[in-house]
Every structure is written in structure tokens, then in C-alpha cells.
Amino acid sequence: MSKQDWAVYHALKQPVTTLKGVGEALAEDLSLLGIKTIEDLLFHFPYRYDDCRPKDLAEVGHEETVTVEGTVHSEPVLRFYGRNKARCSFKVLVGRYLITAVIFNRPYVKQQVKVGRSIRLTGKIDKHRLQLTVQHYQWSDTASNKGEETLLPVYSVTGKLKVAQLRKWMKAALRDYAAYIPEMIPQSLLTRYKLLPRPEALRKIHFPKDYEEGKQAKRRFIYEEFFLFQLKMQALRKRHREQVEGIPQHYDQQKVENFIRSLPFELTAAQRKALDQILHDLKSPFAMNRLLQGDVGSGKTVVAAISLYASISAGYQGAFMVPTEILAEQHYLSLKQFYRNENIQIALLTGSSTPKERREILAGLQLGTIDLVVGTHALIQKDVYFKNLGLIITDEQHRFGVEQRRQLRRKGAAPDVLLMTATPIPRTLAITAFGDLDVTVIDELPAGRKKVETYWVKEHMLDRVFRFMQNEIDQGRQAYVVCPLIEESDKLDVQNVIDFHAKLCKVFPQYRIGLLHGRLSSAEKGKTMRRFAQGEIQILVTTTVIEVGVDVPNATLMIIYDAERFGLSQLHQLRGRVGRGNHQSYCILIADPKTEAGIQRMHIMRSTHDGFEVAKKDLALRGTGDFFGTKQSGLPDFKVADMIRDYRALEVARKDAQALIQNPSFWTDEQFGLLRTYLEEQLGTGEKLLD
């Protein structure tokens, strides 16, 4: 940093107590708001403004807080009452209205009130009595006051702090330190987006002349927040790529192409593109760290199967980790089917593997006689060793914590990692949320898929729903009936599903109806699932244990009981269990939501079929925190920016940050010195985002 930069740095890093009037006691309250230095204070932005611009009384409503301007029209009347209480009132002519101004507990006002003086008053107006209870007043005939303050910032405060105090300090801080506030955004970007320079934006976000000025200032800081955050992310990613050397896996391209040709269907263009990116990563000397996103049923598993095939054909082992035993078994079976003509040894390792099976699998993995293991958390236990792990795939990655992924990664020298998810997080959010990951999206469904027709009915229509179900089953299709289960251990909920199963058995004695819930043993669950997949069971009454990944293309009807108890993304996941083959499929939501949000969710499900759209609406309805599962999401907290509302700015900032980081002059040019210092400071804390 240059000398000048140091001066800047020091000025702004001084404790806030340097400002006149900020004593130790208040400094404590300030620190509760995260304000320790002058810089912190300057970046404590108002959350709204009080509008103190004079208004025409004819246009304001009863009991509105307004600012008006007028001339004193009568001598003041001062009354004392109670203990130390005072009320001063006088008439003011405002346009064509003669109003009564009332000022409480400021008896000294009486001396100032003189007929004919101009005054500006802010307060609540009683339109019937034409009386204004004054909060704030200002003599507008003294030159120094003329034209001052039109919008007043309102800050969050705590303890003994008062908004008015903060305003005063802010003014002083802006006056004395604005010159030291360094610009963080490169000039070329400021020009491109017509963003206000930092000191000016700072003045205007606190004391704007009008709302438009405040908006422009805010726009600049939204961009700044995203830009700096993205810069940090991109720098982390660059560092990760340079440090983590991977294994270049030299698979046989021809063999892989032959394998793809042997599949019973053609890959969609989106699958092909995703696959090409992954294969490219496998070959490259960097360790892959990629997120593969695709809506329910978009064909991620096939892409995973081909990627694993490539890695195995290059002489490495693969690991496929999934969150539930049902899924582990399903993937195990479908991979076996995919590789039926290949010489690939696959094993299934879950919590229900017998000790003998487990011993054999562990030995096989260590010796390298097993090429691919599919499993649950059992895969990351301490005693699992691989001879030569090349590719790790985890399904529904958000269910595995960062720590678990790290443990799995450590099972190999520098294996490539592919995280798959059907949670349709908008791409930009995914990149932001998962920091240093590359993101690939499968944004296309296999040809011939039809929209799942979605209906919302009330419980009294159950008979009609049953008739509909009967019709589907008589045509050879299958159905799921999902009952909510909030906690696996919740007895009452389990009872729901058991009762409903009994009821259905009575209504449809002619059908084979299965029952699935978390309290069954893994063996029982596996058996029921297999029977459903093979078409032996026609109706499966289940809790959400089937939520992710289950693939039975012949099932065309999804009935969700008490649907209001599920979130939108979960409902979409559940609906994704049908519509996986070529038959028209249906989803029936049985719900009686009591809240407005609940009703909205039902409408969204009826009208929206695309997972990304559902997710967007869900985010709008609930906010990011909920969608990602609060804290564990690692989503950053922005001051003025909002990842949903300012989605486009986020995307733009990401591209700009990326371009800058990739530009060699960024690392040497003096004009970026401050940004580099910022990154050095920040990367220490940002590191935790690295997986």
C-alpha cells in the first residue's frame, strides 16, 4: 500500500469514540450494532427515511406524519401540567389552512415563536381538528437553516442510542472523513453502470436530497456488496485450483462413446453438454469440484453412470454416496443394469450391510478388486480405504454437510468430486452459495415427457380422488400416496400413514397396496420398494422417505395428503416421482391451507411445473434463509443487497469479478492495490467456504 493508502486506512480505522460526543457508554451500544470504527459507522446505512419535505396539506391523509411550511399566525400559549410537563400551542398559516401547532415539553419554544416568522414543522396531523403534534421544527427564516434536510435517515439503534444522535455523528463523520473513503470499484465499471463514486454515494445514502438520490446511492452499494463478495469467491476458487492438484484420468474416449451408444435412449443435448464438461474435468490435472444441477427426472443419474464408467475405465475406483438406503439400493441396481455387459465390480455398502459383507467390501476396496461402491454415510467411516479413488459422486449434496464431503474427499489422493442436486437453486445463487464450485445445469427433460397435471382438492373430495386412482390403476399404472411426516420419530405421523394404508386396503381390496415409512427396517423398506419398482405393488402409501431420487417410470399418480404441511420445493420433489416415463401423469394435492402463504403454495404448484420457477417463487415467498435451511447454507449476509430482489445485479457482479480476477494486470497494477489488500484481509475468513 502506498503512503496515502495507509493514511486512508488509518483514518477510517480509528475508533468511533474519536468523534466528538461519542462517549464510552454509547460506544458500547454502538458496538452491539457492529460499529467500532469510523468506517463501521459510515457503513451503518439507514433502513428508511423520514420524509421531511413540505407537503400540500390538501393532499395528506388524516394522522399522517408530514412536514409543512408556513408562517406563525398567533402568539404562543404555554401551559404547564402534571409534573414537569408543558404544552405550547400556536396558529400557523399553511397555504390556505390555518392549523394549530402543538409542541410538548419544550417550553423554551415560546420565546422563539413570533407572529410572521416562517417555520417548518414535522409531525402527525389531525386533519379533522387541523392540529399538528410537532416532533421536529425548524425556523426557515434563518439563513443557515434554509433548505436543509428533506429526507432524514432512520437507523436501527439499540440501548440508549437515539436516531437523532446517530444522524448528528453521521454528519460529522461524513464531513471529516468522506475524503478518506477509498473507491473499491474499478473506474471502468463505475462508468459502465453509471454508479456513483463511493464518497458521494455514502453521503447520499445517508442524506439524500430526494428518494431518487437515495435509490442511486443504494444501487451503487448493492453492486459493491455483490462485487466484493464475488471477487472473494473467485479469488478463493483460483487459489483452490492452483493448489489442489488433481489426477488427470486418461480414459478411453472410444470406449466411453460405445458405452453411451449402448444405453436404451439417446442423451439429451443438456445431458451431453454436462457430460462433456465433467469428462473434460476428469482429464484435466485439476481436481474437479463441480455441482450438477437438474430438475427432477432430468437424467442426472445417467450422467453420473457414464462419468463413473469413464473414471473406472481409466483404472480408478468410484464412490457414489446418497442420503438414504432406499436410494443407495436403487442406484446400485440401476448402475448394475447400466453396466451389465461390462466388467465392472460394484458393491453396495449401507448401515444394513452385514458385518461379513462389510468386511468383504472393505477388503475389496482396499485391494482394488471393487471398482465402484454405492452407499450411504457408511462410506465415510474411518475404516473405509480405497486403493485408488478417482471420482466421488454425491447425490442431493445439500443433505451432506461440508464436513462429510471433506471426509469423503480425503479417502483418495485428490479425487474429482461431483455433487448432484435436484434442488433447483438458480444458478447464480448456487455459485454464490457454494462458493468455489463450478456449476453445470441440465435444463432440459428427456423428449416425450409431459407436464404432470396438478390439481388441488379439499378432503371432502377424497371419493373422487379414489375413483381417479382406480382408473389409473386399471390402466396398468401405479400410484403413490404420501402422508406427511415431520419427524421420523413422531409416532402420531407414523400412525397417519398406517391408518391411511388400512383405509385404502378397505376401499381397494382388489389391489396390492404397500406401506413405507422410516420406522420399518431397511430390509423391509428395500423389499417394498423393489416390489413397487417391479409393479407387484400397485399403490404405495408412504411418508417422504421416497422424496428424493426414487425412479419408477410406470407410476403416474402422486397423491399428497395434507399437502399444506410441505414446503414448495419438497412438493415439487415429490411430484417429480411421477412423469418419469411417457404416460401422462398427475399430482393431486389434498389440502386445506389456513394461511395465505399456504394457499399461494397450492396455486403455485398448480400453475408452475418448472423446478427453477417453483424455486424462485418459493424463495420469494420464504426468503433465502428458509430455502437453504438457515445457517448451514453458508449464504452471505448482505447489508443492502438482496440475492432474490437484486438477482440481476448479482449475476452482473459475478461476471465482472470473474473477468477482473482472470485479468493478469489485476495482480500487479497499482490501481487494484486496494482491492488486493482487501482480498488478503478477507481470504482468511473466507477460507471456511472452501470445501
Ligand SMILES: Nc1ncnc2c1ncn2[C@@H]1O[C@H](COP(=O)(O)OP(=O)(O)OP(=O)(O)O)[C@@H](O)[C@H]1O
Ligand atoms: N436422455 C434420456 N432419454 C430418455 N429417458 C431418459 C434419458 N435420461 C434419463 N432417462 C430416464 O429418465 C428417468 C429419470 O432419470 P434419472 O433418474 O437419471 O433422473 P434424475 O435427474 O436423477 O432425477 P431425480 O432428481 O428425480 O432423481 C430414468 O428412468 C432414466 O432412465
